[in-house]
Structures are given as C-alpha cells and as structure tokens.
Amino acid sequence: MPSMLEVRDLAYRYPGAAEPALAGVSLAAGRGAVLGLLGPNGAGKTTLISHLSGQLPIQQGAIAIDGVSLAEVRRQAPTRIAVAPQEYAFFPALTVAENLACFAGAARLHGAKARERAAACLAFAQLERFAGQRAARLSGGLKRRLNLAIALLPEPELIVLDEPTVGVDPQSRAFLLDAVRRLADGGAAIIYTSHYMDEIEAIADRVVIVDHGRVLRDAPLADLHAEGAxxxxxxxxxxxxxxxxxxxxxxxxxxxxxxxxxxxxxxxxxxxxxxxxxxxxxxxxxxxxxxxxxxxxxxxxxxxxxxxx
Structure with missing residues (x-):
C-alpha cells in the first residue's frame, strides 16, 4: 500500500545557523501504522514537525500527502493533518468543554457536527467527568488527554504526536499509548516522537532515528530488534x-x-x-x-x- 505521507530530501537551515537543521531527510508514513520518530535534542525533529504543521516553508525537498504537495493539501483541507504539540495547546482559563467548542470552530466545525465531534473526543479521551472543569486545574495527565482530544476534533488522517506523555502518571501514560494504538488501528497515520524507548517499542510499527538533521536508520521495529540477533x-x-x-x-x-x-x-x-x-x-x-x-x-x-x- 502506498504511503500516505512522503517526505523527500527535506533540507532546512535557519537564518544565521552554521549547520542545517535538516540535511536531506526522507521518510514515509502509512495509514494504519505508527511511525516512531527518535532523535536526541537538536536532531531536527521539531523542525520536521514544524514543516508538517505548516509553520516553516520548504527550502529544499518536498512533502506530499497521497501524492499531493503539502502546500496544496493545506490550502484545500488543512484539517487532514493534526499536531498535538509537546506544549499544552489550549486556553487554561476555559473549561474542557469550552476549549473543545473553541477549537471545533477553528477546525471549521459548526452546529450539530461540532457538538458531535466534541462529544466523541471527550469520550475517546475519557474526559466527560471533567467537561466543566477549567483546563488550568487539570492534572498533567488530563491536560495531555485534552491536548489529544483537541487534535482529534476534525478527524485528521495524519496525526503528529510530539512527546505526548511528558510529565504524566503511569496510568495516564498507559491510557495515551493505548489511545494512539487505537487511532492507528482505526486507519490513521501516526507520527509519534518520544524520548522513552519503551513507548516506541510498545506501539511503533516502524522507527526512524535522526541526528544532526539526517536519517540514521529507517526500518520496521522488528528488523531493528533483529540487528542484534x-x-x-x-x-x-x-x-x-x-x-x-x-x-x-x-x-x-x-x-x-x-x-x-x-x-x-x-x-x-x-x-x-x-x-x-x-x-x-x-x-x-x-x-x-x-x-x-x-x-x-x-x-x-x-x-x-x-x-x-
């Protein structure tokens, strides 16, 4: 099956930087699978995610979704791609329900459809009991679940999760990992970044390791394990x-x-x-x-x- 996302020879250098943040990165992600993206601090992961989310222009190389350029996809259907960032991406002063209503509007959802998706995402993230609670008062694990719920509102086909379990308790971490696997099993293409190797080993189908802006290894998880046979x-x-x-x-x-x-x-x-x-x-x-x-x-x-x- 052809990959949904294809990144080809992507290169990017920040103004004034001595070295490129990305130096010819190529990778692919398919529907129904989790791509684990690993790399030390400064490896280029954030720059790559910034490209996928449309925050950085492409200087060199190409990104395509189902064979269509990322720029064209973002013009025609920007909600096909969602990013749940490492930072909390919601309004602390609003309640959980108010945040979902607000971001549903930003995702071009209105009326009954907006209410339907908000309810579905509340249920998926198991946040129903906290719908009326201000986001600022949520625990770390609940905040991460709200981040995920907001990202899922427009039913994206490609979901980028950047360190989604930072600062959460073991129960919330297990819940989030299970949720990610369910999203992939439901047909979404997932890119999952983490510094926790056991998370990647638990849910990833394929692993890409990057450093200094280059791909060092790109292979199915089982193949990487077998390298030390x-x-x-x-x-x-x-x-x-x-x-x-x-x-x-x-x-x-x-x-x-x-x-x-x-x-x-x-x-x-x-x-x-x-x-x-x-x-x-x-x-x-x-x-x-x-x-x-x-x-x-x-x-x-x-x-x-x-x-x-």
Whole structure:
C-alpha cells in the first residue's frame, strides 16, 4: 500500500545557523501504522514537525500527502493533518468543554457536527467527568488527554504526536499509548516522537532515528530488534573491561561499551563458549544478554553517548 505521507530530501537551515537543521531527510508514513520518530535534542525533529504543521516553508525537498504537495493539501483541507504539540495547546482559563467548542470552530466545525465531534473526543479521551472543569486545574495527565482530544476534533488522517506523555502518571501514560494504538488501528497515520524507548517499542510499527538533521536508520521495529540477533553483551567481575574484551575477541568483533563488552559473534557463533572462556579467565559473569537488540542500545550506538543541550 502506498504511503500516505512522503517526505523527500527535506533540507532546512535557519537564518544565521552554521549547520542545517535538516540535511536531506526522507521518510514515509502509512495509514494504519505508527511511525516512531527518535532523535536526541537538536536532531531536527521539531523542525520536521514544524514543516508538517505548516509553520516553516520548504527550502529544499518536498512533502506530499497521497501524492499531493503539502502546500496544496493545506490550502484545500488543512484539517487532514493534526499536531498535538509537546506544549499544552489550549486556553487554561476555559473549561474542557469550552476549549473543545473553541477549537471545533477553528477546525471549521459548526452546529450539530461540532457538538458531535466534541462529544466523541471527550469520550475517546475519557474526559466527560471533567467537561466543566477549567483546563488550568487539570492534572498533567488530563491536560495531555485534552491536548489529544483537541487534535482529534476534525478527524485528521495524519496525526503528529510530539512527546505526548511528558510529565504524566503511569496510568495516564498507559491510557495515551493505548489511545494512539487505537487511532492507528482505526486507519490513521501516526507520527509519534518520544524520548522513552519503551513507548516506541510498545506501539511503533516502524522507527526512524535522526541526528544532526539526517536519517540514521529507517526500518520496521522488528528488523531493528533483529540487528542484534548475534550480539552478546557481557558484564563481569574479576576482569577489567580491556581484559574482558581480549578474552572475548576470538569469538567475534569485541568492543568495550558502558560497563561491559559487546561482541558481534561470528556467523556460526554460540554464546556458551564465549561465556565459558570468561569463567576460565577468572571472571564471574554478572550480566549477559544475547540476541535481540534493544532499541535504546541501538539508539545510543547510532547517536553516541555525548550529552545534548
């Protein structure tokens, strides 16, 4: 099935910036699927989202929805795309119901249709009990749910969710993740950004990792997990990391990483002899993991471990 959203060779440089915020980003998102968008601070995620929401003009490259340019789609049917930003996007002084009524008007909904959509979004976000409460008095989780409800008012086909679970309690987080999955299962195309790798692993069908304005990896989540299928990670007492790496080197390509050593085993490799060699060298294995690569580990490998502002 063709992708709904296609971003091709998108590049953007802010005035006066030494480096581009985006440097040839290409990606696609399809209906009925969640695309997890990952990247450190300053990777270019916000700039990409700003393009999708129409806040930034395209300097280079193209964005299309069902083969039609984003600019044309925004002229003809701007509500096909919705963005739930990381910041709270509602009026604190208004009640939940008043916010929905206000934003329904902004989404060109009127009369019975506006009331119908407001009621549906209240129900979807489970906010009925709080309809008369001022938004400023809501908890963090309820505010996030109101953000989502407002974004869903015009029944968008492409929904961009930017860090939608920041500052929420575990119950609200679980609810929001389930809601996102339900939206995708209902046919929407979802782009979901988060710094929480477990969220992406829980709901994403495909993952795009960006850094320094470039796409570092774009693949189905299952494929990314499989990249570490022959990878052995070992932490051991009684051996320094350098010595541990030397012991494991005959079994594949070994490198020191974190508090242990990672070995990409040979094609016919078996982790058991490698672990036995550690014991024979006087080490006691404290932790070992073999097989599926975690998304967090892959992310750190690709983007390095340097802190970002």
């Amino acid at each position: 022959r990878q052995l990670r070992v932490e051991a007492d009684g051996l320094e990391r350098t010595a541990l790496a030397a012991v494991l080197a005959p079994f594949g390509t070994a490198r020191e990483e974190g508090s242990g050593v990672v070995v990409d085993l040979l094609a016919d490799g078996d982790p058991a002899p490698a672990l036995a060699a550690v014991a024979a060298a006087g080490g006691t294995v404290r932790r070992a993991r073999y097989g599926e690569c975690s998304l967090e580990q892959l992310f750190l490998d690709l983007t390095q471990r340097t802190l970002r502002d």
